[in-house]
Amino acid sequence: VALSMEEFAKPQYQVDVLKVEMPINMKFVEGTKSFVNKGTAYTREEAKKLFRRAADVATKPFIYLSAGVDDDVFRESLELAIEAGTNWAGVLCGRATWKEGIPVYGKEGLQALEKWLQDRGVKNIQALNQVIDRGAHAWWDKYGGRDKIQVVDSTGRTVNQKEFVLS
Numbered sequence: 218v219a220l221s222m223e224e225f226a227k228p229q230y231q232v233d234v235l236k237v238e239m240p241i242n243m244k245f246v247e248g249t250k251s252f253v254n255k256g257t258a259y260t261r262e263e264a265k266k267l268f269r270r271a272a273d274v275a276t277k278p279f280i281y282l283s284a285g286v287d288d289d290v291f292r293e294s295l296e297l298a299i300e301a302g303t304n305w306a307g308v309l310c311g312r313a314t315w316k317e318g319i320p321v322y323g324k325e326g327l328q329a330l331e332k333w334l335q336d337r338g339v340k341n342i343q344a345l346n347q348v349i350d351r352g353a354h355a356w357w358d359k360y361g362g363r364d365k366i367q368v369v370d371s372t373g374r375t376v377n378q379k380e381f382v383l384s
Contacts, residue, residue, distance in 0.1 A: 219271040226277045234356055235279040236309050239294045240271040243286070249297070251290045265301035272303035278356035283310030288317065288341045292348050299352035306356035307349060314341040 218240040225232055243251035245258035259267065272279075281298065283291045291313040298305055315338055322330035357363045368376040 219267075219274050222271055222279060223274040226275060232277055234306065235275065235277050236282055237271070237279050238282055238284055239298075240267040241294070241297075243290050243294050243297075246297070249293060251293050261297070264297060268298050268301035268303050272298075272301075272305065275304075276359075278306040278354075278359040280307040280309050280356075281305055283308065283313035285312040285316065288313045288345070292345060295345075295348045295352060299348070304354050304359070305352065306359070307353050308345070310345070314338060314345065 218238050222235055222237055225235055241259060241264045243249055244253045245256060246252055246261060246264045247257040247259070248261040249264075281295065286294070291308075291310060295305075295308070315334065318330050318333045318338060321333045355363070357366050360366055370376050
């Protein structure tokens with residue numbers, strides 16, 4: 218992960234924000250809730266070191282991908298990234314928040330899935346948002362602040378920030 222972050226941050230790729238995998242597999246981090254007790258790949262401290270190593274080579278802002286792990290595993294991974302002191306800018310996830318609803322749909326149908334999404338699905342997103350609020354950093358901080366961002370439209374024209382809303 219660290220090598221990929223280092224490579225794709227190079228200027229020739231013209232990347233503004235990297236989307237990256239977690240630098241560890243929580244199932245093999247000793248001392249976590251996600252640990253499956255089928256062998257240890259790293260201690261909690263070693264895992265935090267890997268988070269820091271990857272973040273330290275990132276010259277661009279980056280977001281973490283859920284890679285389809287369970288919702289609670291993804292949140293625990295983010296919590297470990299926070300504990301490690303990494304400067305991540307957000308997440309890109311989908312399956313982690315809704316995949317547990319698929320068996321509900323398969324067994325009980327569309328109405329049951331909709332009910333699950335309105336209850337558990339919403340709770341998953343709210344819990345994820347709480348972790349993001351505690352640990353994510355504004356992506357523009359990596360560029361020296363929001364006022365340092367140069368916005369370019371699809372034609373290559375520089376756009377005045379007052380014309381363009383950054384979010």
